[in-house]
Each structure stands twice: as structure tokens, then as C-alpha cells.
Amino acid sequence: MWSRIAYAFRETWASFRRNLTLTAAAVVTSAISLLLVGTTFLIQRGFDNLLVRWKGDVQMIVFVASDAAPEQIAYIEGIIKSQPAVIDLDKLKYLDKAASFEEAKVIFTGDPTLLSLLTPETIPTQFKVVPLTADAALVRSLAEQYRGLPKVEGVSLAEDEFQIISTLSGFVRTVTIVMSVVLLGVAVALIWNTIRTAMFARRREIEVMKLVGATNWFIRVPFMLEGLLQGLIGGVASCGGLWALNRAWTTGVAGFKPGTGISALVVPGSYVNGVMVMLLVIGALAGAIGSGIAASRFLDV
């Protein structure tokens, strides 16, 4: 068993050295495509952060001052609920201080200064309002009405903040996903081609191996290992790139004026780590699959 494992690694290493140029091309392509896949995830997460407060068709948010008494909050709620024909009462949600603070932690990941100023005690609470009507003018007039209520700090409307971001998010998502899928396909094809070339260079050896009774798996494994390593190295490189990119972005965002909302686009470190692990797995899988297909295809000697 040990001799077989040693053989597989020895052959993988030898093949790696033999096809250095092709291997480098496959690794670089998979690194770039995986970096793009990773960036797609980070961008999406950033947009999700921006949009988190508008989740579930919320079109209007009524911010209530943190020092509002329970009866004042109940009064505001009563006013909102007084128009059941216009407001979806089932979806009306009140976020208390704790829930609002949790949400703020997501939105202001990239703005630690602002986040440090917020505490569960000082944060405004929110009513998330889902209107039944599609009439924007009506919603706007409702917002005006709520703004005049006591202890209401402000009213945000989705159409002001949300629409552009939402459209932009959809566009960026489509473009980056398409590009990363195409590039990932190219990476698999390049790995496939590298393995095919490696197998062609060693066709005589493979023929002898088959004639002396080597199993197909014995022949295939070093090639699959080679492809897997190419994908994995590409994955590691893409992780490095993603880390650097995210760091540069986070640092860059910190330089923005507070309150611009850009800070929401910063992604938490734990999420970036998760994406990196995913990139390594995708890289290794793409490499192993590409080379596995190539190895099977060219084993008929």
C-alpha cells in the first residue's frame, strides 16, 4: 500500500516538473477564476449588508427614538395599523433595541467608529413597513404623516435607498457569476489539457503499465492528483488574492466619510474565511474532475 502511495506522489511530482509551463498556465487561470468567484461572493455579501434592512419587501422604515416610552411606541404602532387597507399588517415588524443593534452590527461592519458609538441603549428602534399598495405617491404621503409623529426620528423609503442598489446588485451579480463560471470552465479545460498532454507524453509508459497488469485506477490516480494539486494551488493563490483585495477594500472604506453607507459593503472576516475554504474546495474539485475526465478519456491504449 505504502509503495503505491509513494509511487503516486513520485509520479505526480515528476509530471509537475515536466509540464511546468502548462501547469503554470492552468494554475494561474484557476487562480484568477477562483478569485473572481470569491470576489462575487464578497460583493454579494456587501450588497446583502446594504439591503439587509429592506429584506422581505420592506418599503418603509420608521425609526423611533431610543428614549421613546412604551406607550409612545404603541401610539406609533396604532397609527401605522390604522390603515389596514394600505399596510400589510401581517408583515409589519417591530425591531426592538436588541434586534436593531444586531442589524446595525451587520450594516456597520466596516465602520467600527460609528458602531462603537451605538449601544443597545442608544440605538433607535424600527418599524418595518410593507405597504399593500404599489402607489409610490401614497406611500410617500404616509411617510410624511409618520415623520410628524412624536418620537419618530425619521422615515426611510426603499425607493430612495433601495432601488438603485438593488438594480446594481442584480447586474453585478449576473456579470460576476457569468464571468467566474466561464473562467472556471476555462480553468477546467486547461487542467484537462495539461493532463492530456502529460498522458500523451507518457503514452508508451501507460501502454506498458496496462500490459503488465496495472489497474486503471493505479494509472489514473497520479494524474488526478496532479490536476487536484493544480486546482488546489490555484485555490491557495486565489485565497491570497482575495485576502489582499478584501484588506485593501476594508482599509479604503475606512477612509470614507462616516454616514455615506459605503461601510455596509465591508464583509466580516469570518465570512471571508468561509469563502476561502470554499475556493480551496472548488479548486481541488475542479482540478480532480478535469483531470479525472482526461485520464479516463485517454486510458484506452
Place this chain on the structure above:
Amino acid sequence: MIRLDNVTKVYGTDSVAVRDVSFDIAKGDFVFLVGPSGSGKSTLLRLMNRQERPERGDVWIAGRNINELGDSRVPYLRRGMGNVFQDYKLLSNKTVFENVAFALEVIGKPRHVIRQQVPAVLELVGLEDKHDRLPDQLSGGEQQRVSIARAFVNRPLILLADEPTGNLDPATGEGIMQLLDSINRSGTTVVMASHDHRIVNMMRKRVIQLDRGVLVRDQERGVYE
């Protein structure tokens, strides 16, 4: 040991390589397959090690119908066979020792077995002092000896040789035949395709003659004709 029952092999749609061939080869036999180029000798050898499958008929090896063998079992069939070729099929980047060891390595034999069996077989073929040479540094006859050592190192029951003397001068060819003869005497069944009259006439072994894919003669202690 080897039995062919009405075997027909067609390449493409209408190129018949072997037509309705039947014969039996007993354990320990030495058999020449003779005939001109294109008569089907190599095809018969390829049918015996399952490089090819017949369109009709059955090929039996050691009591098993190898046409019914699943693809995953073919490597195990081949471990009981040695193959020798006219062009040696040696790996040019490996030394003599490594070429022979390769046959054991790829079927998962442990290192201590390899270290023991390879020198023994190199001694048998008379190349013990050239174990660290590359194939390019050897003569044709020596390269063929390495190829035979590789085919025999696993002590197969059957040795299939396709024109093993085809690229060699007569004297060297005779040496190779003596080697194959001694391997045969140790109990290995040898099937050798050849169109070398001199060799076949010299050995006086069983001769199976083919002509355009058809078996035309099967003679004990035969000559080429």
C-alpha cells in the same frame, strides 16, 4: 492453457483479421504463429491478452473465457502473462533495473520483493552487470533481453512474444531464442509470432500457420515452409 474456439476478428466493417480460428495450446507448450505480414499473427496475440475482443468465438485462458471478463478484471489476467515486442517497448528514461522493476512496481509489489526478484531475472537474461544502464546504451539484443526480463520477472504462466527477433541480426536472434527456450523449459507456455524462417526451422516447435486470417496448418515440431 490457451484455447481459441472459432474466433473471428474484424477491424472496421469489413477488414477480417482472423477468420474462424480454433486451436488448443497445452501448459508448457512452445508455439510459433507463422505467416506473412497481415496474416493475423499479432491480432491473435492481442486477442489472447484482451487488447482486442473477437466479433465471434471465445478465447479461453487458464480455463476462463476472457471475453466475458469485466474490464476491471483484465489487469489481473495480464499479471499472469508476459509480453515481448519487436520494438522492445522499454522506457527510455529508466535504467535497466528500473524498467524491469516497473512491471512489479505497477502491480503493487513491495520494495523488498522488487530488490530480490529483479537482480535474479537480470542474471537469468545475462544483464546483471548492466542494471544501471539506460536502454539507449544497450545493443538491440540487450534491449530485447531487458524486455524479456520485464515480461518474465513476475513468473507468468504465459509469455506472448510478437516478432521478438524481428529487429535483430541472426546471431543475436539465436541468443534470444535460447533465452525463450529456457524460459519455456521452466514451465512457462510461450506463444511467439514470427516470420523468421531460420528461427522457426531451427527450433522445431509446434507451428500454427495463418494465411489472410485463416488457420492453414497446425503441426507439431514443424518448420516454416
